[in-house]
Amino acid sequence: MGKSKLKKSKTSLSEMKTISLIATRAVTMGLSKNHLYTMMDIEACHTRGCPLDLDRLETANDVDFSHDISGIFMYLNRTTGKLTEFFHPRFAKSQ
Secondary structure, three states, X not given: OOOOOOOOOOOOHHHHHHHHHHHHHHHHOOOOOOXXXXXXXXXXXXXXXXXXXXXXXXXXXXXXXHHHHHHHHHHEOOOOOOEOOOOOOOOEOOO
């Protein structure tokens, strides 16, 4: 048997729990209809494009939360994980 071609996730279990809470909130607020796809977008952005301060994003006020989630949905290149059109989330980690 050959080795699996699945890549090991760079996301910790703690981060995935927070991403799940963020996705739940996005669905509850009507920003998204699909919890899993929302998690995948946030995780891709966080690990491959723009590291996020997930704890601050989870507890953000509705306006800032909506800005970041909507922007990630709109400007995420799902092939590369990078954000396009110069979008920069308010809860991006300082680099």
